Amino acid sequence: MSNAVEIRHVTKVIENDGRKIRILNDVSLDVERGTMTAIVGKSGSGKTTLLSIASGIDSPTGGAVKILGQDFYEMKTAQQEKFRNQNIGLLFQNYHLIPELTCEENIRMPMCFSDKNVKEEIIEEWIRRVGLQDKRHYYPQQMSGGEQQRTAILRAIVNDPDIIFADEPTGALDSKTGANVIKFLGAYSRQAGKTIVLVTHDMDIAKGCDRVVEMADGRLVE
Numbered sequence: 001m002s003n004a005v006e007i008r009h010v011t012k013v014i015e016n017d018g019r020k021i022r023i024l025n026d027v028s029l030d031v032e033r034g035t036m037t038a039i040v041g042k043s044g045s046g047k048t049t050l051l052s053i054a055s056g057i058d059s060p061t062g063g064a065v066k067i068l069g070q071d072f073y074e075m076k077t078a079q080q081e082k083f084r085n086q087n088i089g090l091l092f093q094n095y096h097l098i099p100e101l102t103c104e105e106n107i108r109m110p111m112c113f114s115d116k117n118v119k120e121e122i123i124e125e126w127i128r129r130v131g132l133q134d135k136r137h138y139y140p141q142q143m144s145g146g147e148q149q150r151t152a153i154l155r156a157i158v159n160d161p162d163i164i165f166a167d168e169p170t171g172a173l174d175s176k177t178g179a180n181v182i183k184f185l186g187a188y189s190r191q192a193g194k195t196i197v198l199v200t201h202d203m204d205i206a207k208g209c210d211r212v213v214e215m216a217d218g219r220l221v222e
């Protein structure tokens with residue numbers, strides 16, 4: 001199987017004040033294993049919605065999503081949760097760090113729900129490489145936006161997932177730190193054969209990916 005994700009004729013319709021709004025309109029996309037794909041497009045075009053559906057956190061109104069060959073939205077809820085913990089790393093647009101946990105505790109949090117963790121030495125190396133060694137005992141409210149974002153990136157990969165979905169992973173970072181984060185994710189993808197799907201507004205970052213797709217008004221244009 002060479003596709004990590006197969007999105008087939010996905011639609012998302014939301015009802016608002018009795019009016020139906022079509023946020024995604026017949027979107028199909030194959031994401032090849034081990035590649036890095038960028039989703040670009042104007043604000044409000046449906047990028048976050050598509051990423052949420054592709055990563056199994058928001059169900060489509062129509063169509064199907066296969067993740068690692070499994071029809072995700074046909075699984076039972078308990079099975080979906082287990083599957084996500086084992087195979088998927090998520091990086092949200094607004095980080096979703098846990099305020100009561102320190103930087104390092106946030107990074108390690110997914111390890112509580114999985115036996116598929118990466119080695120201690122590797123976690124230490126990552127913390128150094130993204131420059132969080134002095135912040136490991138800080139709580140999210142004591143960290144800058146960029147530091148929170150880098151914490152969230154390490155948390156997304158700490159369970160050694162096959163696929164990482166990232167919503168604007170460099171949105172809060174200055175261009176140099178942003179480029180470093182992308183270099184880090186790119187190297188991680190190549191070395192470990194990981195699939196990465198990221199949303200970005202930065203064309204330089206998109207150009208560094210294997211493939212770029214564009215969303216416009218809930219549709220996909222290559």
Ligand SMILES: Nc1ncnc2c1ncn2[C@@H]1O[C@H](COP(=O)(O)OP(=O)(O)OP(=O)(O)O)[C@@H](O)[C@H]1O
Nearest residue numbers: 014016021023041042043044045046047048049050
């Ligand atoms: N629950 C909802 N109810 C109504 N409209 C919604 C809902 N969720 C999303 N939308 C609308 O769907 C559209 C797509 O939203 P989405 O968050 O996917 O956009 P985006 O491309 O990620 O934008 P941005 O670049 O600003 O993050 C937007 O117009 C948004 O207002």
Ligand SMILES: [Mg+2]
Nearest residue numbers: 047048093167
């Ligand atoms: Mg978004």
